[in-house]
Amino acid sequence: MKILRVIxxxxxxxxxxxxxxxxxxxxxxxxxxxxxxxxxDPPDSPWLNDFAFKAIGLGPVFGIYxxxxxxxxxxxxxxxQHDVVIIEGLWQYHxxxxxxxxxxxxxxxxxxxxxxxxxxxxxxxxxxxxxxxxYWPWAEYQILRNATAVLFTTEKERFLARQSxxxxxxxxxxxxxxxxxxxxxxxxxxxxxxxxxPQLKGKRFLLFLSRIHPKKGIDLLISxxxxxxxxxxxxxxxxxxxxxVGLQAILQRKAxxxxxxxxxxxxxxxxxxxxxxxxxxxxxxxxxxxQENFGIVxxxxxxxxxxxxxxxxxxxxxxxxxxxxxxxxxxxxxxTTDALRKWFGFSHEDRLLxxxxxxxxxxxxxxxxxxxxxxxxxxxxxxxxxxx
Numbered sequence: 001m002k003i004l005r006v007i008x009x010x011x012x013x014x015x016x017x018x019x020x021x022x023x024x025x026x027x028x029x030x031x032x033x034x035x036x037x038x039x040x041d042p043p044d045s046p047w048l049n050d051f052a053f054k055a056i057g058l059g060p061v062f063g064i065y066x067x068x069x070x071x072x073x074x075x076x077x078x079x080x081q082h083d084v085v086i087i088e089g090l091w092q093y094h095x096x097x098x099x100x101x102x103x104x105x106x107x108x109x110x111x112x113x114x115x116x117x118x119x120x121x122x123x124x125x126x127x128x129x130x131x132x133x134x135y136w137p138w139a140e141y142q143i144l145r146n147a148t149a150v151l152f153t154t155e156k157e158r159f160l161a162r163q164s165x166x167x168x169x170x171x172x173x174x175x176x177x178x179x180x181x182x183x184x185x186x187x188x189x190x191x192x193x194x195x196x197x198p199q200l201k202g203k204r205f206l207l208f209l210s211r212i213h214p215k216k217g218i219d220l221l222i223s224x225x226x227x228x229x230x231x232x233x234x235x236x237x238x239x240x241x242x243x244x245v246g247l248q249a250i251l252q253r254k255a256x257x258x259x260x261x262x263x264x265x266x267x268x269x270x271x272x273x274x275x276x277x278x279x280x281x282x283x284x285x286x287x288x289x290x291q292e293n294f295g296i297v298x299x300x301x302x303x304x305x306x307x308x309x310x311x312x313x314x315x316x317x318x319x320x321x322x323x324x325x326x327x328x329x330x331x332x333x334x335x336t337t338d339a340l341r342k343w344f345g346f347s348h349e350d351r352l353l354x355x356x357x358x359x360x361x362x363x364x365x366x367x368x369x370x371x372x373x374x375x376x377x378x379x380x381x382x383x384x385x386x387x388x
Contacts, residue, residue, distance in 0.1 A: 001032070001033045001034070001083050001084065001376065001379065001380065001383055002033075002034045002035075002036070002081065002082040002083045002084075003028070003033060003034070003035045003036070003082060003083070003084050003085075003086060003379070004035075004036050004037075004038065004078055004079055004081075004082040004084070004085045004086070005021055005035060005036070005037045005038070005085075005086045005088055006037075006038045006039075006075065006085065006086070006087050006088065006094050006095075006098045007021060007037060007038070007039050007088035007089065007094065008039065008040055008066055008088070008089055008092045008094055009039050009040060009041050010022075010037065010039045010041060010045075010047055010048060010051070010055060010057075011041065011045070011047055012047055012050075012269075012271065013211075013242040013244070013269060015210070015211050015296075016114065016293070016294065016295070016296045017088050017089055017112070017114045019179075019296050020177060020179075020296060021037055021088065022051060023178075023179050023180045023296075023368055024180075024368045024371070024372055024375070025037075025051075025052070025053045026052060026053075026180070027180070027368045027369050027371075027372035028372050028375070028376065029052075029053070030369075030372075031372060031373060031376055033372075033376060035053050035054070036053070036054045036055075036056065036078065036081075036082065037051070037053060037054070037055045037056070038056050038058060038075065038078060038094075039055065039056070039057055039058070039059070039094075040057070040058055040059045040060075040061045040066045040068065040071075040092075040093075040094055041057040041058075041059050042057055042059040042060045043056070043057040043058075043059070044057075045057050045059075056078070058071060058074055058075075061093070065092060065093050066092045066093045066094060067093045068093070068097075071093065071094070071097045072097050072100045072101045073101070075094075075097055075098050075101040076101035076102070076105070079098075079101055079102060079105065079107055080105065080107070082107070083107070083383045084107065084108050084109070084110070084379050084382065084383055085098060085102060085107060085108070085109040085110070086109070086110045086111075086112060086151075087099075087109060087110070087111045087112065087143070087147075088112050088114065089112065089113070089114050089116060090111070090113055090114075090116040090117065090140050090143070091116060091132065091140065095111070095139075095140070095143050096139050096143060098143075099142065099143045099146060108148040108379075108382040108383065109147055109148055110147055110148055110149050110150070110151050110379070111143060111144060111147045111149075111150045111151065111170075112151045113144075113150060113151075113152070113157070113161060114153075114293055114294075115153075115157055115291070115292070115293020115294065115315070116293075117157075117160070117161035117164045117165075118157070118160050118161070118164070118291055118293065119160055119163040119164045120215075120290065120291035120313065121164070121291070122163075122164050124215075124290075124291075129164075133165070136165055136167065137167060141165070141167055141168070141169070144168070144169065144170045145169040145170065147170065147171065148171065148382050149170075149171045149172070149173045149378070149382075150170040150171065150172055150173070151173055151174075151175045151375075151378070152172060152173070152174045152175070153174070153175070153176060153177035153293060153294045153315070154174065154176075154177075154293075154294065154315045154316060155174055156315040156318070157174075157293055157294075157315050158172050158174055160315075173378055175371070175374060175375055175378055176365065176366075176371045176374060177294045177296075177299075177366070177371070178296075178299050178362075178365070178366030178367055178368050178371050179296050179299045179300050179303060179366060179368060180367075180368050180369070181303060181367065181369070182276050182279070182300065182303050182304055183273075183276060186276075186280045186304070188273065189273045189276040189277040189280050190277050190280040190281045191277070192273040192274060192277045193273070193274055193276075193277025193278050193280070193281055194277070194281060196267075196274060196277075197238075197265060197267065199236075199265070200236060200238070200265070200281070202234070203234050203235070203236050204232065204234055204235050204236070204283055205235065205236035205237060205238050205265075205281070205282055205283065206221075206225065206235070206236075206237050206238070206282065206283065206284050206285075206286050206309075206340075207238050207240070207278055207279070207282035207284070207285050207286065207301075207306075208221055208237070208238065208239045208240065208241070208285075208286050208287065209238075209240045209241060209270065209275065209278060209279075209285070209297050209301075210241050210287060210289075210295075210297050211241050211242055211244055212239070212241045212242065212243040212244065212245075212247050212248050212251070213244060213245060213247065214245070214247060214290075215289060215290050215291050215292075216287070216288070216289050216290075216292075217287075217288035217289050217290055217311060217331055217336070218239060218247075218251055218288075219251060219254060220288045220331065220332065220333050220335075220336045221237070221239075221286050221288050221336060222237070222239075222251060222254055222255055222258065222260070222264070223254075223258070223333045223336070223337070224288075224333060224336035224337040224339075224340050225237045225260060225263070225264075225340070226255075226258040226259070226260045227337050227340075227341075228337070228340045228341060228344060229260055229263055231344065232344075235263070236263055236264070236265060237260075237263060237264045237265070238264075238265045238267065238278060238282070239251070239264060239265070239266055240266075240267045240268065240269065240270045240275075240278060241268070241269055241270075242268065242269040243268075248266060252264075252266070275300075276304070279300060279301055279304040279306050280304055280306075282306060283306075283351070284306070284307055284308070284309055284343055285297070285298070285301035285306050285307070285308045285309065285326075286308075286309045286310075286336075286340075287308065287309075287310045287311070287314060288309075288310070288311045288329070288331055288335075288336045289310070289311055289313055289314055289331065290311070290313055290331050291313050292310075292311075292313060292314040292315060293315055294314075294315055294316060295310070295314050295315075295316065298310060298314065298316060298320075299316075299362060299366040301358070302320075302325060302326075302358040302359065302361050302362040302366065303359070303362040303366070303367075304358075305355040305356070305358050305359045306355070306358060307325060307326045307327075307343075307351065307354040307355060307357075307358050308320060308325065308326035308327075308358070309326055309327045309329070309336075309339050309340065309343060310326060310327075310328060310329075311328070311329055311330065311331035311335070311336070312328055312329070312330060312331065313331055316365075316366075319361060319365060320361065323357050323358075323360065323361040323364075324353075324354060324357045325354060325357040325358040325360070325361040326354065326358065327339045327342055327343060
């Protein structure tokens, strides 16, 4: 089977969709599946050389929407060399261009919305939602309706996707999502991280690792940390991730006002051994998001046996709760504070048990080596129909 994936960007700072593509592709390759990934990145983008699969940049493109005249025939030419096409994400021109490229061709295509139909966006950004309505009927609605199937990561995402637009039609399939088993040299990874951040040696710390963005609820975490930090002078908070919208300076001022600025470390985006070392050395992973379709970073934390403290709007929170792999709370200051207090009230034995449950949850539900087979089983019947 040959898969063509079409995505807006493979820039690793963009978060989950690009990382998900990077993580699952080697597992698909082990199953005999060949993958080509097309993005709208300029062809000289440095990250395009970092992938173990064929990555093609068709940019540059115009504006936030990513328009490019002549993109349709380029995608059409590539699609004809593949058995199936997967569109990653919505609200960008690459989706509409792909649908137009495949019209009249006997090539099945699928859409991964990646949470972009969550009604949270409608409630939080009503003016943007009205703008989306102006092209929903002739663009995204058509893309979803005509897709062979729309692939959701969780049942919760599938349910929420129906609530954003009354005009909605899709063949829905839940395929799951996850990440790969982390590299095994945990001691080396931890040493690498502590060598880079020696001020954390011998300290306890909580870890946030994701994009620094308003929807992530970092302000809630800082406020909650200010409450519990007074109980342990060795306790630190690491807030790691790219600052894409200029929010970090605002959050740092908040930390100063709360008197905890010297207790928070802002290392920027962590990758490779530094990222894994952060997971290995932290005692709790925190993600108090107001909206989170899946959260690959949550799966990565669980894979390292790190318990998680996540808000209810993280779409895998029900699984975390049912497995006892972490603490689930309301996305509010009081909810986050109560969750941290609960964590510090646990015994050493409680925390060790939660670490074991974290790994069990990962291997049962979020291991891409297993989920890759499930994805192939979803795609294969449609590829067989095409060939026949």
